[in-house]
Amino acid sequence: MTDMSYAPTRTQSPTTKLVLRFILYILLGVFALFYLMPLFVMITTSLKSLDEIRTGDLVSLPREVTFDAWRTAWSGACTGIQCEGMRPYFLNSLLIAIPAVLISTIIGALNGYVVAQWKFKGANIFFALLLFGCFIPFQVVLLPMAIVLGKLGISGTIPGLIFVHVIYGLGFTTLFFRNYYVSIPSELTKAAKVDGAGFFRIFWSIFLPLSLPIIVVSVIWQFTQIWNDFLFGVSFSQAGTQPVTVALNNIVNSTTGVKEYNVDMAAAIIAALPTLLVYVVAGKYFIRGLTAGSVKG
Amino acid sequence: MSPILEVKNLYKNYGSTEVLKDINVSIEKGDFLVLVGPSGCGKSTLLNCIAGLEPITGGDMFIDGQNMTNVSPKDRDIAMVFQSYALYPTMTVAKNITFGMKVRGIDQATQDAKLKYVSTQLQIEPLLHRKPGQLSGGQRQRVAMGRALVRDPKLFLFDEPLSNLDAKLRVEMRTEIKALHQRLGASMVYVTHDQIEAMTLATKIVVMKGGIIQQIGTPAEIYNRPANLFVADFMGSPAMNLIPAKTKVNGKGMQIEIARKDADPIVLTDKRNTDLPENVIIGVRPEDIVDAALARTDDTQQADCLIDIVEPAGADTFAVMQLGGKHVTARLHAETTAAAGTAQRLAFDLGKVSYFEPETGLRLN
Incomplete structure (x- = not known):
C-alpha cells in the first residue's frame, strides 16, 4: 500500500539525501544485527565442541564444526533418568499439536460461521463469553482442568493434552473466523438458502472455499501456541507424554556436572524449528489473512 | 384459480x-x-x-x-x-x-x-x-x-x-x-x-x-x-404540485382560489367536483400546467404567472413559480418563450386534478 498523504515539502540537495539514506541503512543494519545476535550465538555454540566453548569467545565462529551436539540433543541427551534426547518428545509434540490445531480450527470455523451468519438469540452474549475465555490466565484453569481430565479418564495422556489445547484455542479461532465471516455479505447466505442449500452445505460450498487466508492465520496461531506451550505440558503430562518444551527444560536443568551448552543450544533450536518453519512457509498468508477482514469491500 | x-x-x-x-x-x-x-x-x-x-x-x-x-x-x-x-x-x-x-x-x-x-x-x-x-x-x-x-x-x-x-x-x-x-x-x-x-x-x-x-x-x-x-x-417526477387553496360554491361549480404574493389570487372553476370543504390542498401534475398558447384542450383556464426559474430539460422546459406559498412546477414546451423574472400566460387543466384534506392528507375526490 502506498501512502497517499505523503507530500514532500522541502527539497533537499542530492548529497544530503545520500547521507541521510546512508545513516538510515547503517541504523537498520545495526538493529538487524542486534536482533540476530542471539540466534547467531545459538547456532555457533551448537556447532562447537565443549573444549572450544570453554576456551573460546562467545561470539567467535567455530574453529572446527562438529554436529556431535546436535546428535546428542536429538537422541542422546538425558532428561532426568532417561537418555533418549529430544526425539520422543518431539514426536509427542507433533502428536499433540497436529490434531489439536486441526480440531480447534474446524470447530472455530463452524463457531465463527454460526455467530456471524446464523444469528440466534443470545449469539452476541455467547460470542462475548467465548472472547472472555481468551483472556482467562492459564494458571486459573489448571486445577479445574485437572479435575475435568481426571473425570474423563484422560489425565496424563496425549488425548488429554489435545483436549486442553482445543478448549483453550476455541476462543481465538472462533474470533478469527467470526471476524472474517462477518465481512461476507449476509445476502450470500440468503441466496444459498433460496437455492435450497442447508446449514452445512452453505458452509462447505460457499464459506470454506473463501476461507484459505483465515485458515492459515488460525493454523499458524494455534500451532505456535500449542507447540510453545509449557505450562499445560508440564501440568497435564506424565513420563512418556511430555511435549518438547518440557523435555527441553529437563535437558537444560537436569544435567549434572559439566553444563553442555552446545547440546542445550542444539536442543533449543530443534524445539523452535517447527514454528519457524510454519512462519516461513505460510507467513505471507498470515499478514494477508489478518488484514483481509478489515480491507475487503 | x-x-x-x-x-x-x-x-x-x-x-x-x-x-x-x-x-x-x-x-x-x-x-x-x-x-x-x-x-x-x-x-x-x-x-x-x-x-x-x-x-x-x-x-x-x-x-x-x-x-x-x-x-x-x-x-x-x-x-x-x-x-x-x-x-x-x-x-x-x-x-x-x-x-x-x-x-x-x-x-x-x-x-x-x-x-x-x-x-x-x-x-x-x-x-x-x-x-x-x-x-x-x-x-x-x-x-x-x-x-x-x-x-x-x-x-x-x-x-x-x-x-x-x-x-x-x-x-x-x-x-x-x-x-x-x-x-x-x-x-x-x-x-x-x-x-x-x-x-x-x-x-x-x-x-x-x-x-x-x-x-x-x-x-x-x-x-x-x-x-x-x-x-x-x-410518485412522479417532477413531483405533483400540492398547493393550499380555498374553495367557494358559485353558480357554475366550485370556485378554487389560490393565493399569490404581490398579485391577485388565481381563481379556477371546477365544474365536476362540487362537494369540497373550505380549505383543501389541490394537486396538479406539472404536465397539467402548460403554455396557454399551446394548450391541447379547450377545457383549460388561463392565468398570468410570474416565472422564478426556468429549467430546460431537453424535451421539456420546467418553469418554477410561487403559488399559495409553494414552489409550483409547470411543464412547458421546449421552445417556450418563458423567461425567469417575467410573466407567462399559463393554462391549468383540471381534468385530472386531485384534492386532499389538509389535516389528514387523504384524497377528497
Whole structure:
C-alpha cells in the first residue's frame, strides 16, 4: 500500500539525501544485527565442541564444526533418568499439536460461521463469553482442568493434552473466523438458502472455499501456541507424554556436572524449528489473512 | 384459480418495533408487483418475509394457494435476485447458475440443458467459465438473473436489483426485465425506491411508508388518483404540485382560489367536483400546467404567472413559480418563450386534478 498523504515539502540537495539514506541503512543494519545476535550465538555454540566453548569467545565462529551436539540433543541427551534426547518428545509434540490445531480450527470455523451468519438469540452474549475465555490466565484453569481430565479418564495422556489445547484455542479461532465471516455479505447466505442449500452445505460450498487466508492465520496461531506451550505440558503430562518444551527444560536443568551448552543450544533450536518453519512457509498468508477482514469491500 | 401470492394481515416486529403493520396484498399469475417507498419503509423486509428469510410475527402467506407461512425458503418454489447480486465468489458463472439444481440433486443432463437455455436467453455464454470477480456490474446482474431464471419458480423476487448499476445501464436492464416478464409471463415481486422503475415495470404497485401500505393500484391509478398526500408527492417526477387553496360554491361549480404574493389570487372553476370543504390542498401534475398558447384542450383556464426559474430539460422546459406559498412546477414546451423574472400566460387543466384534506392528507375526490 502506498501512502497517499505523503507530500514532500522541502527539497533537499542530492548529497544530503545520500547521507541521510546512508545513516538510515547503517541504523537498520545495526538493529538487524542486534536482533540476530542471539540466534547467531545459538547456532555457533551448537556447532562447537565443549573444549572450544570453554576456551573460546562467545561470539567467535567455530574453529572446527562438529554436529556431535546436535546428535546428542536429538537422541542422546538425558532428561532426568532417561537418555533418549529430544526425539520422543518431539514426536509427542507433533502428536499433540497436529490434531489439536486441526480440531480447534474446524470447530472455530463452524463457531465463527454460526455467530456471524446464523444469528440466534443470545449469539452476541455467547460470542462475548467465548472472547472472555481468551483472556482467562492459564494458571486459573489448571486445577479445574485437572479435575475435568481426571473425570474423563484422560489425565496424563496425549488425548488429554489435545483436549486442553482445543478448549483453550476455541476462543481465538472462533474470533478469527467470526471476524472474517462477518465481512461476507449476509445476502450470500440468503441466496444459498433460496437455492435450497442447508446449514452445512452453505458452509462447505460457499464459506470454506473463501476461507484459505483465515485458515492459515488460525493454523499458524494455534500451532505456535500449542507447540510453545509449557505450562499445560508440564501440568497435564506424565513420563512418556511430555511435549518438547518440557523435555527441553529437563535437558537444560537436569544435567549434572559439566553444563553442555552446545547440546542445550542444539536442543533449543530443534524445539523452535517447527514454528519457524510454519512462519516461513505460510507467513505471507498470515499478514494477508489478518488484514483481509478489515480491507475487503 | 387462487392468486399466485396472497399476504394476509401480515405483521412483523423487531423486538418492540413494528416494522410491518397489517399488510394485505395479493397478485394473480403473471402479475408484476412492485413494492415502492422511501428507505426504511419496510419494503425489503416484506420481500424477505415473502421469501421466508425473515420470520413473520403475525398473519399468513399463501403461494399458489398453499399456506407457506412456516415453510423454509427452499420449499417455497421461489427465486430471488439480490441488490448485491450475492454471486458465490469462488464458483464460476456456470456453477453459480447450476448450484441450486446441484443442491436439489437434479441430473447433470437437465442441468446442462437448462444452463444452455438460460445463458442463451441472457447472452452470457462467453462468461460461463469466469468467476464473479472478473465480471462487470452489468454482467454480474445478468448472472444473478440467470441463477433465478434457471429455477423456473412460481414466483420471482427482486430486491432492488438495479440500484448498483450506473444510470444508463439501469435503464437498459429495466427494459430487459420488462421484456423478460412479457416473454415468460412469470409472476414477479420487485422492490425499489425508484418510482420511475415502479411506474415502468409494474402491473400493480404497492406504495409503502413506515411499514404501512399507503395505496395499491395499477401504475395509472397510482399516478392519476393518489390516495393521499404522501403518494401524490412520492410518485412522479417532477413531483405533483400540492398547493393550499380555498374553495367557494358559485353558480357554475366550485370556485378554487389560490393565493399569490404581490398579485391577485388565481381563481379556477371546477365544474365536476362540487362537494369540497373550505380549505383543501389541490394537486396538479406539472404536465397539467402548460403554455396557454399551446394548450391541447379547450377545457383549460388561463392565468398570468410570474416565472422564478426556468429549467430546460431537453424535451421539456420546467418553469418554477410561487403559488399559495409553494414552489409550483409547470411543464412547458421546449421552445417556450418563458423567461425567469417575467410573466407567462399559463393554462391549468383540471381534468385530472386531485384534492386532499389538509389535516389528514387523504384524497377528497
